[in-house]
Amino acid sequence: MNAIEIRGLKKSYRVYQKKEGLWASLTGLFQREYRDVEAVRGIDLDVEQGEFVAFLGPNGAGKTTTLKLLSGVISPSGGQARVLGHVPWQRENEYRRRFALVMGQKNQLWWDLPAQESFRLHQKIYRIDTDQFQRTLDELVDMLDVRHVLKQPVRELSLGERMKMELTAALLHSPEVLFLDEPTIGLDVIAQHNVQKFLKHYQEKRKITILLTSHYMKDIAALCRRVVIIAHGDIMYDGSLAGIVDRFSGHKVLSLQFADGRMPSDLARYGEVLEVVEPKARLKVDRSSIAKVLSSVLANHTIEDVSVEDPPLEDVIAEMFALSAEDDQTAPNNSPVPSPQP
Amino acid sequence: MPHHPSYLGVFLTFARNSLIRDMMFRANFIIEAISSVSWMAMNLGFYAIVYQKTDHIAGWGRYEFFVFIATTMLINSIVQTFFMPNAQELSELVRTGGLDFALLKPIDTQFLVSLHRVNWASLGNFVVALALLGYSVPRVEGFEFSPWQLVLYPVYVILGVFILYSVMIALAATSIWLGRNQSLYDFWFYITNFSRYPMEIYQGPWGTPLRQIFTFVIPILVVINVPARIMAWPLSADQAPLAVFAVLATAMSLLGSRWVFKKALWSYRSASS
Numbered sequence: 001m002n003a004i005e006i007r008g009l010k011k012s013y014r015v016y017q018k019k020e021g022l023w024a025s026l027t028g029l030f031q032r033e034y035r036d037v038e039a040v041r042g043i044d045l046d047v048e049q050g051e052f053v054a055f056l057g058p059n060g061a062g063k064t065t066t067l068k069l070l071s072g073v074i075s076p077s078g079g080q081a082r083v084l085g086h087v088p089w090q091r092e093n094e095y096r097r098r099f100a101l102v103m104g105q106k107n108q109l110w111w112d113l114p115a116q117e118s119f120r121l122h123q124k125i126y127r128i129d130t131d132q133f134q135r136t137l138d139e140l141v142d143m144l145d146v147r148h149v150l151k152q153p154v155r156e157l158s159l160g161e162r163m164k165m166e167l168t169a170a171l172l173h174s175p176e177v178l179f180l181d182e183p184t185i186g187l188d189v190i191a192q193h194n195v196q197k198f199l200k201h202y203q204e205k206r207k208i209t210i211l212l213t214s215h216y217m218k219d220i221a222a223l224c225r226r227v228v229i230i231a232h233g234d235i236m237y238d239g240s241l242a243g244i245v246d247r248f249s250g251h252k253v254l255s256l257q258f259a260d261g262r263m264p265s266d267l268a269r270y271g272e273v274l275e276v277v278e279p280k281a282r283l284k285v286d287r288s289s290i291a292k293v294l295s296s297v298l299a300n301h302t303i304e305d306v307s308v309e310d311p312p313l314e315d316v317i318a319e320m321f322a323l324s325a326e327d328d329q330t331a332p333n334n335s336p337v338p339s340p341q342p
Numbered sequence: 343m344p345h346h347p348s349y350l351g352v353f354l355t356f357a358r359n360s361l362i363r364d365m366m367f368r369a370n371f372i373i374e375a376i377s378s379v380s381w382m383a384m385n386l387g388f389y390a391i392v393y394q395k396t397d398h399i400a401g402w403g404r405y406e407f408f409v410f411i412a413t414t415m416l417i418n419s420i421v422q423t424f425f426m427p428n429a430q431e432l433s434e435l436v437r438t439g440g441l442d443f444a445l446l447k448p449i450d451t452q453f454l455v456s457l458h459r460v461n462w463a464s465l466g467n468f469v470v471a472l473a474l475l476g477y478s479v480p481r482v483e484g485f486e487f488s489p490w491q492l493v494l495y496p497v498y499v500i501l502g503v504f505i506l507y508s509v510m511i512a513l514a515a516t517s518i519w520l521g522r523n524q525s526l527y528d529f530w531f532y533i534t535n536f537s538r539y540p541m542e543i544y545q546g547p548w549g550t551p552l553r554q555i556f557t558f559v560i561p562i563l564v565v566i567n568v569p570a571r572i573m574a575w576p577l578s579a580d581q582a583p584l585a586v587f588a589v590l591a592t593a594m595s596l597l598g599s600r601w602v603f604k605k606a607l608w609s610y611r612s613a614s615s
Binding site: 013068072074093097100106110112117121124125127153 | 346348352356438439443445448451
């Protein structure tokens with residue numbers, strides 16, 4: 001059964017074009033120029049109940065906008081979506097009791113109070129009965145290992161602890177669908193790993209449907225079997241993480257180590273030279289001709305070591321984003337590569 | 343699990359959390375309470391001086407007018423305690439995208455946005471206002487007590503609070519339309535300034551239209567005038583039409599502000615991630 005059904009979902013914004021300088025600002029008071037930015041351009045997507053799906057894409061690709069549409073925070077300019085049978089932007093309480101949204105860059109807990117006071121508020125808002133609330137809370141704080149900071153004001157928590165508290169708050173009412181917008185942003189490697197481990201465990205146990213956006217390939221590799229790549233408001237790929245390389249990369253990386261430092265000077269005839277550190281070299285070779293190239297190299301040179309690998313996933317995706325940016329110069333925030341890894 | 347949130351339970355938790363927070367910043371709490379009480383005392387002092395020069399302002403004698411001031415303080419302190427910090431914060435919520443979280447909750451968004459903070463320090467004025475009321479009422483010339491006053495006065499104080507709240511939330515909600523940092527909220531202070539004086543002073547070629555606008559269009563003149571008259575003047579049938587109108591005006595204001603708020607939410611764009 002589908003938990004999420006999206007058909008032709010569109011969202012465009014009118015953005016005021018502010019010009020530089022004081023005079024332009026003053027004339028802008030009377031005459032304004034607007035530009036339409038298409039954040040989401042008619043996407044179709046089905047997500048089954050219990051799936052853990054990753055949204056991958058550069059900044060400004062429309063990932064967060066899609067999550068906000070599915071949470072009913074904003075309403076679309078066109079198209080349809082149903083989550084658990086509800087139209088999100090109708091904002092029915094019945095729907096709002098059944099999902100949660102966690103945003104890595106925003107904080108919903110009372111800043112000056114210990115997180116447990118915010119949890120108690122959630123208990124009242126979602127009307128969770130006391131026993132159940134206590135049970136869920138105990139389970140979550142133990143899994144996330146935050147019991148010792150429950151009584152500390154949120155503003156005194158580390159970023160990692162705060163994120164765990166945000167997750168706890170979001171899961172107290174046992175949502176069936178969870179939207180996660182960059183839940184590990186800014187976290188150190190250990191905190192990232194902890195959050196990933198928790199999400200994986202929680203999802204497997206509860207079989208809830210999760211839609212996650214992230215810049216970090218590691219999050220996605222650790223958590224999601226299915227990846228949806230979105231760039232400039234369109235879905236470019238929907239499938240397994242490994243499938244991305246098969247589909248979007250037409251080449252392999254051939255690494256060679258030549259015997260006795262006898263490195264040929266005309267390496268370029270085999271393929272694009274990526275790196276030469278004698279006696280080793282790395283070449284980019286067309287997938288279709290890899291067998292021919294390899295046998296020719298082995299026949300003509302004395303080789304000590306050889307390997308044929310797929311290009312790194314990050315590179316493939318960066319290349320893909322760059323291509324889509326070239327295709328589409330009008331789209332906002334044309335940043336062709338995802339944020340650097342921490 | 344029952345499907346409706348317990349609004350009272352949620353409100354009490356807001357009130358409790360706000361109190362815990364206020365107690366954490368104790369010095370700030372005390373300073374705020376003292377400064378708002380002194381502001382009121384200065385106001386009162388000013389009118390005490392005025393009444394040394396005259397016996398009546400537009401038909402209101404000294405102690406009658408003190409009842410009027412006490413009513414103003416009472417209503418304003420309730421508005422400042424429960425609604426003002428929230429209306430002020432609304433444009434900030436819009437700017438930062440914090441409104442997103444309010445929209446996710448299975449509870450009325452206007453309720454959540456209007457009441458999530460309680461500014462307990464403003465209740466200092468409430469106590470002072472009650473004391474002033476207790477002092478002035480028996481001193482009003484020809485005062486006759488009627489038990490009806492004890493029933494009607496609190497009711498009309500609450501209706502007055504609702505009218506001020508409606509104007510406030512409708513103006514604050516415009517920040518959802520206008521976007522970042524822009525709001526008509528400040529107008530609330532300009533407009534409600536007019537409510538702080540007895541209706542009778544609005545006379546003549548400028549006064550009459552003002553009185554009509556602020557009674558029938560934006561009904562802020564009934565906010566204080568109606569309860570103050572109930573307490574300061576003998577109850578009479580002459581007051582009935584305005585009192586009935588005040589009930590209607592409150593209902594219309596609440597409905598109107600609800601409409602504006604809902605309309606505004608519909609066009610919410612949310613801040614960037």
